[in-house]
Amino acid sequence: MLKKSLKYVIIGDGHAGNSAAETLRKGNPGSEIVIISSKPTHYFDHSLLATFLLDKKDITSLYVYPYTWYKENNIRLRLNQTITKVIPDKHELILAHNERVYYDRLLIASGAKPKLPESLSRYKNLLTVFTDAVDAMKLRERLGTFKHVTMVGGDCIGLHLAGAMLKLGKSVTFVLNEYNFWPLEFDETVKSKLIGCLKKKHIEVVADDMTTEIVRDGTGLNVMTKNGKIIKTDLAFLTSGMVPNIDFLDGSGIDVQTGILVDEYMHTSAQDIWAAGECATVYYPELKDYRQTTGEINAKALGNISARNMLDEKKVVSLAEPGKITIEGEDFITYGWKGFSIDI
Amino acid sequence: MTFKRSLTIEICGSSGDRSLAAGEILIRTLSDIGYHVISFDAYPAEIRGFGKTVAHMRVGREFMLSLSSKVDILVSLNDRYAIEQLKNLNDEGVVIFDNRPRDITYEVLQQNEDETDKHHLGPGVYKDEEGWKEITSEQVSIAGHLGPGMYLYGVPLYQLSQKTTNESRSRNIVVLGSVAALFNIPKNEFINNLTAKLGKKDKSVDSVVAAFEEGYNYVRENVVKLDPYNFERLSVDRKGYKLMDGNKAVAQGAIDAGCKLYAGYPITPATKIMEVLFAELPKRGGVVVQTEDEISAIGHVTGAGFAGVRAMTATSGPGFCLMTEFIGYNVMSENPVVIVDSQRGGPATGLPTKTEQSDLNHALFGGNGDTPRIVVAPTSVKECYQWTAEAFYLAEKYQMPVIILIDLFLSLSVRNVELDPLPDYKKGSNKVPSQEDMKLYLRQKMTDDGVSPRALPGQENGYQVVSGLEQNEYGTPVYDEYSHTAMTQKRFRKIQTALDNDVPLPERIGHKGRVKLGVISWGSTAGAVADAVDSVLKEGKSVAMLKLIVINPLKEKEIQTFLDDCEKVLVPELNYQGQFANWLAIHFQKKFFRYNKVATRPITHDEIEAEINRLLKE
Incomplete structure (x- = not known):
């Protein structure tokens, strides 16, 4: 019997x-639910980020739920607060401001952060990221x-x-490099189709x-390629995909490879800790x-399955339906994104 | 400023965090860049190194008279205390907190050590109704207590303070830098006010300015601003405005009215009146005496009044009680005295640092016998100035005590005000005896207006006997029915004369003619009423307000007209009994809807607005 x-x-x-x-x-109306996020903004719709640049709408237009939703559902939202450590033995999280937060059951859904290819790590400060609502606000x-x-990579x-x-x-x-992360089923056919579509949009493709x-x-940048091309540009966007955002798990003892390893029940190697989303x-x-x-x-889907298992159900994960994006009317199958298109 | 009508800011800390000093600098800066401000600080009664302290200020583009219940920006210098303030924060309010504190439970532990028996209470432990419990950092960090629509900004206040001043006590300055950056408040004004506060010769000025800059730069470089609030400089001319609280306004009014003697005994919240006069009155040929108690204080003022010198004392409830006997004495001897009572929570020593309007009964009725006196209650800082000066005029002209009723809120609330110069005729109002009068001087001469010509000590042929005994026209003690009746009537006749000649008409605000609801208000609560009425009038509601400054004597005819115009009448005040409503009920046949609070804080405009709307719906 689940404790209320x-x-x-x-x-x-x-x-x-x-x-x-x-x-x-x-599943557990009497429970205490706390969401902690290092981002200052609310849960937003990624597919609206680019169109946000086109108008003068308030940042709240990106949000999936109004804040009142959290109030109505009695979910405590702790934004702009960074977790520095997880201590599974004590069921504790340590926050950057020295606060220790106790949990009975923990879900790690810390998502991902922009992937910076090793070869470009020296140029981190020259690259612009565009992954969240704050990035969109700053870019606007x-x-x-x-x-x-210039798009360095393509996600x-x-x-x-x-x-x-x-x-x-x-x-x-676009500097296309198949070795960079792509969310697409990427092969030669897809690549040539993609290049064709991008060119139709009058995008220069390298x-x-x-x-x-x-x-x-x-005031600008020179982006240089392996083949000796020099692209004169004003901004270089790092669009090489994402990697799990799990640095705070160092020393926690939780098994990690690329992301947090979870079993078919989304459970991690630590007691009472589950993981879901791009960090898993x-x-x-x-x-x-x-x-x-x-x-x-x-x-x-993974968040939902994790939660059901946190509610003591025994739900096994299954592959989700793929998503798709369209470019110049052509569909491209993705591993899990939808709603994106270059045809804005 | 991106605002509704106004924004309310609070800086909350423990006593040693200097949150009030930070609040003072902030309010000065916002005033300097063109905003109307009104502040009210809350602090503990006891002098000690801890206890919740809150600098509270409302800032607006338009003139305001009252505070808001709701806060828009909460700055935490002590999370444990600031958590308590969150209940007042708007759903979309801003919180600034220390995101790298020394030790999150440090302050709590310190307080535990001080507040409790160490043998029973170890560090990190507290007691509630269920028994002893460990304090968790979750309980004392504000970060986990915000509503979902609130904006949380973290600044490493402790670290930056240590870095620049090598101590943690400059966190209040670091946070001011952060506030400046976050809300786009011009930096230079802040720094000017910082240096002015410290004094340019203070060795610590450079490091304090550095602390400010650290807070400013940290926010500029690290914080993503999402809230909509900004305070850009306003292009308005506020050159004639001065930033002052009610106490300072009273002191300034006294100085400008020609007060030459102030006697008082320190008491919260009136002490600052004496402090200002200590600094200023001697420069103008006056004298300030800190007496051994309040009885002595009013004794000094009585003597000075007798000598023809404008004199004043200021106190609060407990001291005012001690002065009661002298009120009667000055009524009987027809001697001018000005008494300021800055009301605080009572009875007895009561609540020294909390505001209330519960001395009205005492001001109106305190004392034995039939003791007519004039009671005035300014409603704003500006009126504190005007009516202090007016009180001297009235006391001198009508030879009686004039009581100025203010309260802790008005005493300590800082606002930017433009003071109008006093008319010259107010500076000398003694009824000087004519040559004819001096042929046979009658100190208590019967006159139509009740006011006898008053010779001053040393005036040739102006010998007089002054005592607290009933007297005849010569001032000789008498106890007969005729004299007592005639003299009592004479003393009350002066009140009628004052009413006819010197009591202004009550100010009516809002709809003329018939209204569904009228609000009658007095003292500092009138500010909240005015703001509330202004707000509901904009919604087209049938409401009017009558503001009374002179509480005794009452302009009965004009008040009656107002009452006749109102279907319902609301009387809000900060006391339990409804003392002002009771005073009105003595004079007028009308049902008064009362709104009484002893909430230890001022009534706010939104509370009154809610009450107005409730009564309109009934």
């Missing part, structure tokens, strides 16, 4: 975390200051962002090449293997 007074803590205010919170609230303030942008948000840039009258260059160096050039590397019985999942569709 359980305290569920969820690290992360994204698709997985919110999906889990909703399921937990329905700078729209009048640049004319040309769903990157494609979407390129669409917004075109709409804003900016010129766009294919079969990779960025090796970025240097300042006056999930064992899928259908595959008899682990897979790093990505995208909204997966995150929501």
Whole structure:
């Protein structure tokens, strides 16, 4: 029999975390549910980020739920608070401001952060990221200051962002590198189809090449490739996909590979701790293997399954339906994203 | 400023956190850049190193007279105390807190050590109704207590304070820097006020300014601003405005009215009146005496009044009680005295640092016998100035005690005000005896207006006997029916004369003619009523307000007209009994709807607004 007074803590205010919170609230109405997120903004819709640049809407227009939803569902939202450590033995989290938060059951749904290829790590400060609502807000303030942008790599948000840039009258260059992370089923056919679609949109495509160096050039940048091309640009976006955001688990004893290893019940190696979403590397019985999942569709499904298991159900994870994005009317299958398109 | 009508800010800390000093600098800065401000600080009664202290201020583009119940921006210098303030924070309010504190339970542990028996209460332990419990950092960190629509900004106040001043006590300055950056308040004004507060020669100025800059730069570099609040500089001319509280306004009014003697005994919340006069009155040829008690204080003032010098004392409830005998004495001897009573929670020593309007009965009726006196109750800081000066005029002209009733809220509430110069005729109002009068001087001469010509000591042929005994026209003690009746009538005739000649008409605000609801208010509560009435009038509601400053004597005819116009009449006040409503009920046949609170804090405009709306719906 599930205790009514359980305290569920969820690290992360994204698709997985919110999906889990909703399921937990329905499954255990008397429980305490706390979401902790290092981001200052609320749970937002990724597919709206690029279009946010096109108008002057308030940042709350990106939010999936009004804040009153959390009030109505008695979910405590702790935004802008960073977790520095998880101590499974004590059922405790340590926050950057020295607070210790107790949990009965913990879901780690801390998502992912932009992947910075090792070869580009020296140029971190010259790359612009566009992964969340704050990035969108900051970029919107700078729209009048640049004319040309370069996408270093290509992920769903990157494609979407390129669409917004075109709409804003900016010129766009894509440096395509199949070794970078792609959310698509990426092969030669897909690649040539994608290049064709991008070119139709008047996007300059630098294919079969990779960025090796970025240097300042006056107020702009020179993006240099392995094949010797120099792209003069104003902004270089890091759009090389994401990696699990799990640095705070160092020293926790929780098993981690690329992401947090979870079994088919989304349970981690630590007692009373589950993980879901892009931070998790999930064992899928259908595959008899682990897979790093990505995208909204997966995150929501995994958040839901994790929560049901936190409610003492025994739910086994299964592969979610793939999503798709469209470019120039062509559909591209993705591992788990939907709603994105370059055709803004 | 991105505002509704106004924004309310609180800086909350423990006593040693200097949150009030930070609040003072902030309010000065906001005033300097063109905003109307009104502040009211809350602090513990006991002098000790801890206890909740809150600098509370309402800031607006438009003139305001009262505080709001709801807070928009809460700055925490002590999370444990600030958590208690969260109940007042708007759903979309802002919280600034220390995100790298020394030790989150440190303050609590310190307080436990001080407050309790160490043998029974170890560090990190507290007791509630269920028994001893461990304090958890979750309980004492504000970060976990916010509502979902609130904005939380963390600044490493302790670390930055240590870095710049090598001590944690500059967290209040670091946070001011953060506030400046976060809400786009011009930096230079802040620094000017910081240096002015410390004094330019203070060795610590540089490090304090550095602490401010650290807080400012941290926010600029690290904090993502999401809330909509900003305080840009307003292009308005406020050159004629001065930032002052009610106490200072009273002191300034006294100085400008020609007060030459102040005698008083320190008491919260009136002490500052004496402090201001200590600094200023001697420069103008006056004298300030700190007496051994309040009886002595009013004795000094009585003597000075007799000598023809404008004199004043100021106190609070307990001291006012001690002065009661002298009120009667000055009524009987027809001697001018000005007494300021800054009301605080009572009875007895009561609540020294909490506001209340519960001395009205004492001001109106205190003393033995039939003791007519004039009672005035300014409703704003500006009126504190005007009516203190007016009180000297009235006391001198009508030769009787004039009691100025203010309260802790008005005494300590800082606002930016523009003071109108006093008319010259107010500066000398003694009824000087004519040559004819001096042929046979009658100190208590019967006159139509009740006021006898008053010779001053040393005036040739102006010999007089002054005592607390009943007297005849010569001032000779008498005890007969005729004299007592005639003299009592004479003393009350002066009240009627004052009413006819010097009591202004009560100010009516709002709809003229018939209204569904009228609100009659007095003292500092009138500010909240005015703001509330203004708000409901904008919604088209049928409401009017009557503001009374002179509480005795009452302009009965005008008040009656107002009452006749109102279907219902609301009387809000900060006392349990409804003392002002009772006073009105003595004079007028009308049902008064009362709104009484002894909440230890001022009534706010939104509380009154809610009550108005409730009565309109009934």
